[in-house]
Amino acid sequence: MPDPHHDTAARTAAPAVDGYPARPGVRAGDTLRLHVSTRARRFRVDVYRCGVTLRHMAALEADGSHAPARRHDEDWDWPGHDFPVPADWPSGVYLAILRADADGPPEPAPKSAEAVDARAGRMLFVVTPRVPAARILYKVPIFTYHAYNESGGGCLYRSIHHRATPPPGGTRIVDLRRPGGGIGGPVKGRPDAHDPRTPRQTFAHWDAPFIAWLEANGHTIDYCTDLDLHTTPEILDGYRLLLSAGHDEYWSAPTRRHVTAFRDRGGNIAVFGANTCWWRVTVAEDGTALACTKFPPGAVLGADPDGLRGAPDHWWESEPENSLIGVSYRNGGGHWLGPRTPLGFTVQHAHHPLFAGTGLRDGDLLGAEHALVGYECDGAALRRDARGTAVATGEDGAPVDFTILGVAELPTDPAAGWYHAVREDGGGGVRAATLGLYTRGGTVFTAATVDWPRVLPLDRRVRVVTENVIRTLS
Incomplete structure (x- = not known):
């Protein structure tokens, strides 16, 4: 709903690395394309599943490449990186943390989605099951x-x-x-x-x-x-x-x-x-x-x-x-x-x-x-x-x-x-x-x-x- 009387948006400096998924949902066992822009030579993506706590599921490292931001009504068309989603991953909401420095082990797993939330350097996607596993x-x-x-x-x-x-x-x-x-x-x-x-x-x-x-x-x-x-x-x-x-x-x-x-x-x-x-x-x-x-x-x-x-x-x-x-x-x-x-x-x-x-x-x-x-x-x-x-x-x-x-x-x-x-x-x-x-x-x-x-x-x-x-x- 609009707030016609009081309304501001968060303003942030250009992040060291940012990105988005090609689609917000992917079926377990399929490939998800992640689009990332950074001026760093390498970047890393750590993927967590949201549940009672956040569970680290995977990491992706790749060479960095920069692309400009675009308008809100345009496909940003940033460099793409294919991420095969394992067939045994449970259905869920997955949050990805992007780092411009790809060296070293992942940071300690955040305790909650609140701890991960940020206005840049994050991606969300949903894994759907191949066959229903719940009612x-x-x-x-x-x-x-x-x-x-x-x-x-x-x-x-x-x-x-x-x-x-x-x-x-x-x-x-x-x-x-x-x-x-x-x-x-x-x-x-x-x-x-x-x-x-x-x-x-x-x-x-x-x-x-x-x-x-x-x-x-x-x-x-x-x-x-x-x-x-x-x-x-x-x-x-x-x-x-x-x-x-x-x-x-x-x-x-x-x-x-x-x-x-x-x-x-x-x-x-x-x-x-x-x-x-x-x-x-x-x-x-x-x-x-x-x-x-x-x-x-x-x-x-x-x-x-x-x-x-x-x-x-x-x-x-x-x-x-x-x-x-x-x-x-x-x-x-x-x-x-x-x-x-x-x-x-x-x-x-x-x-x-x-x-x-x-x-x-x-x-x-x-x-x-x-x-x-x-x-x-x-x-x-x-x-x-x-x-x-x-x-x-x-x-x-x-x-x-x-x-x-x-x-x-x-x-x-x-x-x-x-x-x-x-x-x-x-x-x-x-x-x-x-x-x-x-x-x-x-x-x-x-x-x-x-x-x-x-x-x-x-x-x-x-x-x-x-x-x-x-x-x-x-």
């Missing part, structure tokens, strides 16, 4: 990473190459073949006041802590990218549960179509995040670039596209995302700058199996002490019944059987720091994060807040709900 598939949001990646002077929010007005037709393009995209590369956005250790819109900030928790608690997980889901729908075959966490904002039409088909044939989906499926992106035929048309005709520079009707690639304006995930950012909101007033979910239907073991009762708050609701959150259009229970109306496209298990009404006073997108009713009605689920073929659960992975290590009851969801749906 759970985790979706890594590469599209969203690159939407916020400012390598080359721009991203899907702004560009130094379009200073006066949005680009013709309101369409911006970002290339996937450039540094950054989850790790490495400057990132658009302000620091997270509730966890300033890593920038938002990075793998280390949202996905890594969730993955570490999953694997620490004995869950066997396979991994893919949203580009894999876009190009290869059969990658979902054999799985019982598709997981998404944190900030999974940008979806292509084929990705959404393939995930919907997975649900329709009985596959379950759990979204431990929010602002999900908010923007539609068009993927280049060769899978190397993304385009998004955010501005209606006549929009001027500085306009917040989420405050405008007629943005062509708002999912909700053509095919509301509620029909898949039950909720939408347009019925929630965002708080981007500074600490926010602690807000949690007021629990209802506490007898539901997903609350088993939490000790929660109707009316109790979940996660308030850790500001669980934010920094962006999603909601379903709702009304209150005679007992005061929040009930989804379905008027926004949400399934009529969407059951709200927790509701957090958002402050509407501008002084509270919350921002809200335009919606069908012109802005009236309740703005609330709504945690819940529905069943249509398979069951779809949404936590309705981006901060769920941040709070997961901090709150026992959040952990219990997460475990209940995964055990039930997988």
